[in-house]
Amino acid sequence: MKAEDIAKVLKAKKLSLSGEYALDKEYSMVFATDLMSDALAMIQKAPEETVLLTGLCNAQSLRTAQMLDLELVVIVRGKELNEEVVRMGSDLGISILATPFTMYEACGILYREGMRSVS
Amino acid sequence: MSVIYQKTYNVEKDDYANAGLVSSLIKQSLRTIGVSSAVSRRVAVAVYEAEINMIIHAYGGTITLEISDDGAIRLIASDLGPGIPDIQKALTPGFSTASKKAMELGFGAGMGLPNIKRNADEFHIESSPAGTVLDLKFQERE
Ligand SMILES: Nc1ncnc2c1ncn2[C@@H]1O[C@H](COP(=O)(O)OP(=O)(O)OP(=O)(O)O)[C@@H](O)[C@H]1O
Ligand SMILES: [Mg+2]
Numbered sequence: 001m002k003a004e005d006i007a008k009v010l011k012a013k014k015l016s017l018s019g020e021y022a023l024d025k026e027y028s029m030v031f032a033t034d035l036m037s038d039a040l041a042m043i044q045k046a047p048e049e050t051v052l053l054t055g056l057c058n059a060q061s062l063r064t065a066q067m068l069d070l071e072l073v074v075i076v077r078g079k080e081l082n083e084e085v086v087r088m089g090s091d092l093g094i095s096i097l098a099t100p101f102t103m104y105e106a107c108g109i110l111y112r113e114g115m116r117s118v119s
Numbered sequence: 120m121s122v123i124y125q126k127t128y129n130v131e132k133d134d135y136a137n138a139g140l141v142s143s144l145i146k147q148s149l150r151t152i153g154v155s156s157a158v159s160r161r162v163a164v165a166v167y168e169a170e171i172n173m174i175i176h177a178y179g180g181t182i183t184l185e186i187s188d189d190g191a192i193r194l195i196a197s198d199l200g201p202g203i204p205d206i207q208k209a210l211t212p213g214f215s216t217a218s219k220k221a222m223e224l225g226f227g228a229g230m231g232l233p234n235i236k237r238n239a240d241e242f243h244i245e246s247s248p249a250g251t252v253l254d255l256k257f258q259e260r261e
Contacts, residue, residue: 037234060226063167064167068160
């Protein structure tokens with residue numbers, strides 16, 4: 001799924017768009033968690049195709065993405081990230097979307113669209 | 120084998136605002152030096168978990184990055200206590216004594232030390248009330 005289509009189905013606000021976002025990049029996997037060490041444990045393959053879905057709206061969700069070479073983070077439940085955190089994301093080349101849906105709904109929507117779990 | 124690069128970073132206790140900064144700097148220098156993305160990712164995950172542990176569980180300390188002429192990468196994370204009473208227990212996936220503040224930061228899954236162990240090619244841990252030392256080595260995997 002392209003980032004643009006993910007944004008559309010999740011009715012997401014685009015908080016930060018990196019260069020990669022605009023390209024015809026395909027994402028195929030999602031890992032959803034509020035616990036960063038779970039993401040750090042589970043995302044081991046194809047980080048460039050993996051989306052991190054989280055309710056954690058502080059800098060650590062972006063730091064986690066940075067360590068794992070992830071390029072797209074989706075914040076759920078319509079939470080706002082402060083400007084400083086958004087700027088950090090764009091400096092790191094990480095695109096950030098914010099969806100009004102809950103974690104459960106966002107997972108359901110992306111699953112229906114064909115996105116799968118990390119393997 | 121000799122060390123061709125060495126740098127030590129300070130990690131401050133309870134410095135939640137800058138948590139992950141040292142790991143970020145280390146990851147950036149590895150990429151600049153030309154370390155592969157696979158190895159830098161493993162180092163980054165391990166050092167990030169270690170840095171967070173030093174902030175949320177310990178009184179801060181230092182992280183040293185060393186690179187040898189054969190390409191081996193060594194990380195030494197050394198903190199100022201209070202130490203880990205039962206290392207075996209601490210290494211068990213899911214075991215955590217994380218505070219509410221640490222949970223708010225997104226940590227406390229009890230997966231940090233197991234993550235560090237899995238990502239490193241060599242893993243040594245020593246702990247006493249004076250502090251915990253993690254000594255890790257990384258190299259290209261076939
Ligand atoms: N540097 C340290 N100093 C003192 N205690 C530590 C240190 N590192 C880990 N511990 C202890 O070991 C436990 C397990 O650590 P581990 O990193 O695996 O999990 P966690 O930090 O609790 O959660 P997570 O890393 O998944 O966010 C901690 O809860 C803490 O009790
Ligand atoms: Mg930890």
